[in-house]
Amino acid sequence: MSKKQNIVNDLLKFIDHSPTPFHAVYETKTLLTQHGFTELKESNAWKLSSNGKYFLTRNDSSLIAFIVGTSTQDTSGFKIIGAHTDSPNLKLKPNSAYDKNGYLQLGVEVYGGVLLTTWTDRDLSLAGRVILKARKQPQSKLVRFDAPLLRIPQLAIHLNRDVNEKGLILNKQNHLPPIFSLTNKKNLTKNLLEKMVAQKLKCKPADILSMELSLYDTQAGSIGGANGEFIFSSRLDNLASCHAGLQTLIESKGKDPMTRVIAFYDHEEVGSDSAQGAGSPFLKDVLERLTLDSENPRETFFRTMANSFFISADMSHAIHPNYAEKHDPMHMPILNGGPVIKFNSNQRYATEGVSSAWFESLCKKAGVPVQKFVVRTDLACGSTIGPITAANLGIRTVDVGNPMLSMHSIREMAGANDHLPLIKAFKEYFSASR
Numbered sequence: 398m399s400k401k402q403n404i405v406n407d408l409l410k411f412i413d414h415s416p417t418p419f420h421a422v423y424e425t426k427t428l429l430t431q432h433g434f435t436e437l438k439e440s441n442a443w444k445l446s447s448n449g450k451y452f453l454t455r456n457d458s459s460l461i462a463f464i465v466g467t468s469t470q471d472t473s474g475f476k477i478i479g480a481h482t483d484s485p486n487l488k489l490k491p492n493s494a495y496d497k498n499g500y501l502q503l504g505v506e507v508y509g510g511v512l513l514t515t516w517t518d519r520d521l522s523l524a525g526r527v528i529l530k531a532r533k534q535p536q537s538k539l540v541r542f543d544a545p546l547l548r549i550p551q552l553a554i555h556l557n558r559d560v561n562e563k564g565l566i567l568n569k570q571n572h573l574p575p576i577f578s579l580t581n582k583k584n585l586t587k588n589l590l591e592k593m594v595a596q597k598l599k600c601k602p603a604d605i606l607s608m609e610l611s612l613y614d615t616q617a618g619s620i621g622g623a624n625g626e627f628i629f630s631s632r633l634d635n636l637a638s639c640h641a642g643l644q645t646l647i648e649s650k651g652k653d654p655m656t657r658v659i660a661f662y663d664h665e666e667v668g669s670d671s672a673q674g675a676g677s678p679f680l681k682d683v684l685e686r687l688t689l690d691s692e693n694p695r696e697t698f699f700r701t702m703a704n705s706f707f708i709s710a711d712m713s714h715a716i717h718p719n720y721a722e723k724h725d726p727m728h729m730p731i732l733n734g735g736p737v738i739k740f741n742s743n744q745r746y747a748t749e750g751v752s753s754a755w756f757e758s759l760c761k762k763a764g765v766p767v768q769k770f771v772v773r774t775d776l777a778c779g780s781t782i783g784p785i786t787a788a789n790l791g792i793r794t795v796d797v798g799n800p801m802l803s804m805h806s807i808r809e810m811a812g813a814n815d816h817l818p819l820i821k822a823f824k825e826y827f828s829a830s831r
C-alpha cells in the first residue's frame with residue numbers, strides 16, 4: 398500500500414474510533430501515549446524536561462500536547478497547530494425517553510449547524526460519556542453502541558407530495574426525535590436506555606449519575622470515486638485536521654529550540670465559549686506554565702509569545718460543480734488541489750498578509766500546492782478557532798484547511814489526495830526553526 402493510502406486508511410480509522418469529542422480525545426491520548434508522550438494534570442505541579450513529550454486534557458473533550466523546545470526558557474517561541482474535536486450532531490436531552498403513538502422515542506437537541514435532512518433514514522447509534530457513582534468520587538466512562546439502535550424515518554412521499562419541490566422542512570422539536578423501540582406491553586421500556594448503558598458498562602442503572610450521549614452514523618468512512626480519489630465519511634470537519642496535526646507531532650523528530658504544540662478544542666461548532674473551548678484560557682495557561690522555570694518568567698512569557706505562530710486548521714469549502722455560482726469566480730478551491738488558505742478582511746478568519754505569505758512559502762518548501770478561499774462578497778462568511786485564538790493569545794495566525802464538500806452533513810466528502818500534503822506542510826512547519 399502506498400504512503401497516501403496508508404495515511405487515508407489511518408484517518409478513516411481515527412474518525413471511526415471518534416464518534417464524539419470524548420472518544421476523539423481518548424483516541425488521541427492513546428496514540429500519544431504509544432509514542433512516548435506523558436500525561437500531565439492541570440492540578441499537579443509540573444516537572445518538564447527539555448525535549449520532553451507531554452499532553453493534558455480538559456473535560457476529556459479538549460487536548461493540548463507538546464514537545465518542549467530546547468530554548469523555551471530563552472524566549473524562542475511556540476509553534477502551534479490548532480483544530481477542533483467537535484462536529485455538529487444531535488444530542489440526547491437529560492430526560493430523553495418518552496412514549497408516543499406506540500413508539501419509544503428519544504428527545505434530542507441540535508448541537509451546532511447540523512445539515513438536518515442528512516440525519517434522516519440513516520442507521521444511527523449512540524456514543525458519549527457517562528458519569529457513574531463510585532466509592533471516592535464520581536467516575537467518568539466512555540460508552541459506545543455499535544449496533545444501529547435508532548432511526549429518524551422520513552415521511553413517505555405519498556404523505557408529503559411536494560417535498561421534492563419545496564424541500565424537506567424539519568421542525569427541530571417535532572420531527573427530529575429518533576425512534577428507539579416500540580412500547581407494546583411485552584416490551585418493558587421503562588428506563589430501557591439506562592439499562593442498556595448499565596449493561597454495557599457492567600454497573601447498575603442506579604449507579605448512573607448523568608449521561609452525555611450523542612447520535613452518530615454507524616456507517617464507517619470509505620474511499621470512493623473512479624480512482625479512489627475521494628473520502629466519504631462523517632466528521633471530516635474537523636477530525637481530518639486533528640489527525641493531520643496529531644500525525645505531525647507524533648512523527649516530529651530531533652530537537653527544536655521552539656516548543657511544538659497541538660491544541661484540539663471542543664465547542665468550536667457552538668462558538669468556542671466554554672471552559673475548554675478556544676475562547677477559554679486553556680492554551681494560554683499551558684504556554685505560560687512552560688516558561689515558569691526561567692529567570693524572569695513573566696518577561697520570558699511575553700517575549701516567547703511575540704516569537705510564536707499559530708496555524709488554525711479547519712476544513713474549507715471546495716467548489717461544488719452543481720452550485721458553482723455560490724463561489725467567488727476567482728476563488729474556487731478544488732478537491733485534491735492542496736491545502737486552502739482562508740481569507741476574510743472582516744476577521745472571520747485570522748489570516749493576514751504576513752501569515753499567508755509565510756504559510757505559502759512553507760507549502761512551497763514542502764512541495765505542496767496551495768489554494769486560496771474568500772467567500773462571495775454577498776454571502777456571510779463562516780468562522781473558526783483562528784480569530785478567537787488570535788484574539789486570545791495575540792500571536793500571528795493563519796487559517797488553513799483542506800477543501801471538502803457537504804460540510805456539516807452526516808456524511809461529508811473530501812479529496813483522498815489532500816491529506817498527505819497537509820501533513821507534509823505541517824511537518825515543514827514543525828521541522829523548520831523560524
Ligand SMILES: [Zn+2]
Nearest residue numbers: 634635711712
Ligand atoms: Zn470546522
